[in-house]
Amino acid sequence: MSKHHLGEFEEIVMLTVAVLHDEAYGIAIIDEMEQRLNRKVSIGALQTVLRRLEKKGYLSSRFGEATKVRGGKRKRYFTLTSYGKKVLAEVKEQRIGLWNAIPKFVLGE
Amino acid sequence: MKKHLSPPKLPLRFFRWYCHPDYREDIEGDLMERLERNTAEKDIRSARWMFIKDVVRLFRPGIIRSLSGSQKLNTYDMFKNYYKVGIRNILKYKTFSFINIFDLAVALSVCMLIILMLADQTGYDRFHVKKDRIYRVLMHPASHSNPYATAPVPISDAMKQQYPIIEDATCLRRGLGGDAVYNNKAVEVKGYFADVSFFNLFSYALEKGDASTAFDKPNSIVIAKGQARKLFGEEDPIGKSIDLTDRGIDFFSDESKEAIDWGTYTVTGVLADNDHRSHLEFDVLVSSSSLELLYKEGKISDLSNDWSNHYQAYVYLLLKESSTEKDLEASLAQLASKQYSDDERLKGSELIPQQLTKITPGPALGNAPTTRLPLFVYYILSALALTIMVFACLNYSNLSIARAVTRTKEIGVRKVNGARRKDLIFQFLSESIITALLAFILACILLNFVKSAFLGLWINNYLSFDLSSNLTVYLISLGFALLIGVLAGAFPALHLSGFKPVRVLKNLKTGRGRLGTRKVLTIAQFVISLLFIITSIVVFKQFRHFMQHEYGFNAGNVMNVNLRSNDFRSVKAALSSVPGVSDVAGSAYLPATGRNDNIVLKADGTEDKQKAIYVSVDENFINVLDIDLIAGQKLYPTATDTNPFIMVNEAMTRAFGYDSPKDIIGESFETLDGQLLKVTGVVEDFTFHLLINGRPIGPVVMRNEPEKFKFASLKIAPGNTNDIITAIEKKWKTVDPVHPLEYEYYEDRLANNNQGIFDVVSIIGFIAFLAISIACLGLLGIAIYTTERRTKEVGIRKVFGASSIKLALLLSKEFFIILVISISIAAPLSHYLNSLWLNFLVTKIELGYGTVFLGSMLLLVLGLMTIGPQTFRIANGNPVNSLKNE
Numbered sequence: 001m002s003k004h005h006l007g008e009f010e011e012i013v014m015l016t017v018a019v020l021h022d023e024a025y026g027i028a029i030i031d032e033m034e035q036r037l038n039r040k041v042s043i044g045a046l047q048t049v050l051r052r053l054e055k056k057g058y059l060s061s062r063f064g065e066a067t068k069v070r071g072g073k074r075k076r077y078f079t080l081t082s083y084g085k086k087v088l089a090e091v092k093e094q095r096i097g098l099w100n101a102i103p104k105f106v107l108g109e
Numbered sequence: 110m111k112k113h114l115s116p117p118k119l120p121l122r123f124f125r126w127y128c129h130p131d132y133r134e135d136i137e138g139d140l141m142e143r144l145e146r147n148t149a150e151k152d153i154r155s156a157r158w159m160f161i162k163d164v165v166r167l168f169r170p171g172i173i174r175s176l177s178g179s180q181k182l183n184t185y186d187m188f189k190n191y192y193k194v195g196i197r198n199i200l201k202y203k204t205f206s207f208i209n210i211f212d213l214a215v216a217l218s219v220c221m222l223i224i225l226m227l228a229d230q231t232g233y234d235r236f237h238v239k240k241d242r243i244y245r246v247l248m249h250p251a252s253h254s255n256p257y258a259t260a261p262v263p264i265s266d267a268m269k270q271q272y273p274i275i276e277d278a279t280c281l282r283r284g285l286g287g288d289a290v291y292n293n294k295a296v297e298v299k300g301y302f303a304d305v306s307f308f309n310l311f312s313y314a315l316e317k318g319d320a321s322t323a324f325d326k327p328n329s330i331v332i333a334k335g336q337a338r339k340l341f342g343e344e345d346p347i348g349k350s351i352d353l354t355d356r357g358i359d360f361f362s363d364e365s366k367e368a369i370d371w372g373t374y375t376v377t378g379v380l381a382d383n384d385h386r387s388h389l390e391f392d393v394l395v396s397s398s399s400l401e402l403l404y405k406e407g408k409i410s411d412l413s414n415d416w417s418n419h420y421q422a423y424v425y426l427l428l429k430e431s432s433t434e435k436d437l438e439a440s441l442a443q444l445a446s447k448q449y450s451d452d453e454r455l456k457g458s459e460l461i462p463q464q465l466t467k468i469t470p471g472p473a474l475g476n477a478p479t480t481r482l483p484l485f486v487y488y489i490l491s492a493l494a495l496t497i498m499v500f501a502c503l504n505y506s507n508l509s510i511a512r513a514v515t516r517t518k519e520i521g522v523r524k525v526n527g528a529r530r531k532d533l534i535f536q537f538l539s540e541s542i543i544t545a546l547l548a549f550i551l552a553c554i555l556l557n558f559v560k561s562a563f564l565g566l567w568i569n570n571y572l573s574f575d576l577s578s579n580l581t582v583y584l585i586s587l588g589f590a591l592l593i594g595v596l597a598g599a600f601p602a603l604h605l606s607g608f609k610p611v612r613v614l615k616n617l618k619t620g621r622g623r624l625g626t627r628k629v630l631t632i633a634q635f636v637i638s639l640l641f642i643i644t645s646i647v648v649f650k651q652f653r654h655f656m657q658h659e660y661g662f663n664a665g666n667v668m669n670v671n672l673r674s675n676d677f678r679s680v681k682a683a684l685s686s687v688p689g690v691s692d693v694a695g696s697a698y699l700p701a702t703g704r705n706d707n708i709v710l711k712a713d714g715t716e717d718k719q720k721a722i723y724v725s726v727d728e729n730f731i732n733v734l735d736i737d738l739i740a741g742q743k744l745y746p747t748a749t750d751t752n753p754f755i756m757v758n759e760a761m762t763r764a765f766g767y768d769s770p771k772d773i774i775g776e777s778f779e780t781l782d783g784q785l786l787k788v789t790g791v792v793e794d795f796t797f798h799l800l801i802n803g804r805p806i807g808p809v810v811m812r813n814e815p816e817k818f819k820f821a822s823l824k825i826a827p828g829n830t831n832d833i834i835t836a837i838e839k840k841w842k843t844v845d846p847v848h849p850l851e852y853e854y855y856e857d858r859l860a861n862n863n864q865g866i867f868d869v870v871s872i873i874g875f876i877a878f879l880a881i882s883i884a885c886l887g888l889l890g891i892a893i894y895t896t897e898r899r900t901k902e903v904g905i906r907k908v909f910g911a912s913s914i915k916l917a918l919l920l921s922k923e924f925f926i927i928l929v930i931s932i933s934i935a936a937p938l939s940h941y942l943n944s945l946w947l948n949f950l951v952t953k954i955e956l957g958y959g960t961v962f963l964g965s966m967l968l969l970v971l972g973l974m975t976i977g978p979q980t981f982r983i984a985n986g987n988p989v990n991s992l993k994n995e
Binding site: 044070 | 116132134135136137138139140141142143145146162163165166167168169170171172
């Protein structure tokens with residue numbers, strides 16, 4: 001029984017951050033999610049989740065270099081912490097466990 | 110390569126304000142990046158719109174900066190402290206608190222009354238679903254100063270057919286008023302002719318019948334529920350036939366014309382009873398297709414193509430949703446110029462759209478369907494109420510600043526302990542808001558008295574005000590009270606919070622001016638109070654003058670009976686036999702009741718034209734009204750309508766240049782349509798116009814035409830009139846079994862003419878009373894404060910041998926000067942202002958210095974009475990008490 005509960009959206013955000021590796025900042029995450037999952041994501045929704053995950057210690061962040069685009073504002077890059085990786089792995093384990101426990105005929109294979 | 114980025118400023122600022130500072134930079138960067146991309150991919154507008162949407166979506170708990178813990182706690186405790194100190198201060202200085210709260214409460218209650226009135230008035234016509242698109246067409250003839258609510262009939266069709274911006278239009282034709290008869294039961298009804306579009310525009314609900322087909326057929330009638338119940342009782346009215354007899358009565362007067370049978374009508378609908386308030390009032394609506402038949406029979410004039418008669422119909426237009434009021438204005442202006450550019454009389458006339466919801470309260474219009482106070486009256490009343498409010502606020506500021514010195518220590522200590530100026534302002538404001546809220550509670554109680562006093566005014570017989578309070582009104586008033594609290598407290602708060610702590614605590618003079626501002630404020634209050642006082646005295650004197658006016662005829666013991674379409678001769682025959690009725694006279698209308706018909710006469714054989722008042726009266730008229738005949742003889746009792754004999758007044762002989770009344774006897778005058786009228790007698794002058802109209806006595810022509818009579822004037826014996834009236838009522842039934850007797854004492858009627866003035870007296874007098882009370886209370890507050898502060902000085906002076914009287918005079922001097930300055934400003938000003946309006950009247954009082962003097966003395970006495978007891982108390986005090994404590 002895990003004490004770390006991850007919401008569906010939280011999980012997707014963490015996975016996307018992992019996918020983007022070192023390039024995960026606000027807009028890039030949104031783009032990636034919109035492309036891969038075909039769903040609309042607002043900045044507001046994403047940012048709240050990112051901050052929450054950071055507070056829980058699953059993500060860490062650092063500022064990038066200031067550039068001329070973005071009104072001269074720096075990007076904040078998110079990366080998975082090792083704790084975050086562990087939690088993701090745990091979630092994956094649970095899912096796989098569930099998948100494996102499904103009798104074959106249920107999914108009609 | 111790249112365009113300059115332009116994020117919407119306000120949302121960006123909003124974002125920067127609420128966003129947690131740690132996140133601000135990168136999220137703003139994200140927002141910008143998105144904006145850049147969207148600008149490149151789409152257009153700027155949608156990109157900016159997306160930006161705003163994102164900013165709004167970011168406004169959520171995770172992103173918003175938190176209130177830091179200490180900030181939160183401190184605010185709460187400070188509030189508690191402000192509240193506590195505020196309450197303590199109110200309780201500590203009971204007199205001052207009472208003065209403040211009472212002043213504000215009185216002023217607030219008057220303001221609440223105005224809010225109630227406005228809330229009532231703005232509730233009109235709100236129930237129509239399409240109210241925002243319905244416009245009434247106003248006709249503004251070039252020769253009139255005010256527009257008319259009525260407009261020519263054909264506008265309705267012309268607009269519907271020629272202008273695509275109009276979705277629908279309806280026309281309400283006036284002139285429907287008489288008796289509805291069913292099964293020998295008669296009910297008096299007033300109403301309009303309405304066309305098929307009526308129910309498309311207006312959302313009147315029908316209890317029975319189908320609104321969409323109610324006016325499809327000629328001779329259909331829709332009847333109000335109340336009238337239907339009177340006529341049909343428990344029967345179902347739908348499909349029943351009623352007979353209509355027109356008597357020409359309308360909403361403006363009960364004078365009825367000869368009764369005409371208008372035929373039979375089928376009830377197609379019953380209007381539901383509801384508490385909707387509308388500017389239109391009617392008992393019945395008759396389908397306008399019924400008019401065709403009435404035109405043919407010559408019972409009503411055909412106006413369907415008459416562009417010049419703009420007195421008989423109300424036209425309402427329904428605008429298409431896509432069109433604006435501007436389009437409508439332009440279309441109506443175009444129509445008006447097309448129709449009236451060739452018309453000599455109506456050239457330059459305008460057609461103006463008036464939105465349905467702006468009818469009540471709205472501007473003063475001619476021929477308005479119901480009597481309402483025009484908008485400008487509300488402005489005046491609001492201005493008066495606000496004057497009182499400003500007075501109360503000034504009092505508050507005045508007293509607070511006067512008492513500031515007692516609180517300087519507190520302010521100093523607070524500042525030393527780290528209170529910023531902002532915090533102190535906040536503290537004083539919270540005190541004034543507490544005062545305002547207490548005042549609001551008191552005002553709610555006072556409102557009941559003010560309300561009943563207002564509803565007791567004569568004018569309310571004609572205005573159906575519904576002043577029952579509801580939650581909205583109280584909420585608005587509460588908001589208003591809070592606003593007043595802030596306004597009243599603003600000046601003291603700014604002033605007191607500006608003290609320098611070091612100077613205050615070291616007890617140095619705080620270096621502000623003497624009583625300058627406060628004195629000016631007090632003087633202003635007294636000047637305005639005195640203006641009101643003198644004006645109300647003048648108006649009252651004028652009112653009394655009107656009431657005592659010698660009309661030149663004797664209205665005593667004269668009873669005017671409305672003939673209600675009955676023949677005068679039969680009424681006279683019946684009523685003159687009643688014991689106690691000594692004489693009966695007939696007339697078309699009575700002098701000094703507000704109506705005058707005019708005639709233009711030309712002296713026979715000359716081109717000398719004169720306008721005269723024309724009235725049909727019988728030979729007894731001058732006997733009943735005690736008008737003296739000074740030359741010739743009375744009108745002949747005659748039964749023919751071709752009789753050429755007239756009786757004139759003295760003014761007529763002067764107007765046509767005769768030396769003596771005798772010379773005009775036997776002379777002939779020609780009317781515009783060529784009739785020759787011959788003078789048989791001359792009577793002395795009497796007042797014909799309403800006194801308020803301010804017109805001098807002009808020529809009057811009287812002619813005996815019994816078929817035009819609408820009133821019978823009965824001279825009755827003084828004493829027990831009840832028996833006589835019962836006898837008259839009995840006799841009346843034999844003449845007219847349908848309509849009840851309608852009578853009025855002439856004296857009452859004349860007195861009623863001036864009731865409106867008495868209302869003005871009441872209102873101005875009331876305002877004067879409030880103004881002077883508040884001003885005096887303010888004066889009292891300052892007097893208490895300044896004299897208390899001088900007790901020590903008084904004690905020392907006493908020890909050195911000053912007498913109480915001398916000390917009292919010394920203490921009063923300052924206030925006496927204030928009063929004298931106020932009077933010397935207000936007295937000439939009020940004399941000037943009052944003579945301005947008095948000049949419009951002919952029968953007027955002499956505005957002497959007596960009135961002004963009386964008002965000034967009243968003010969002086971009240972002012973001195975206010976401060977007198979206080980100064981004497983201090984002056985009489987034992988010096989030991991004031992000196993022993995240090």
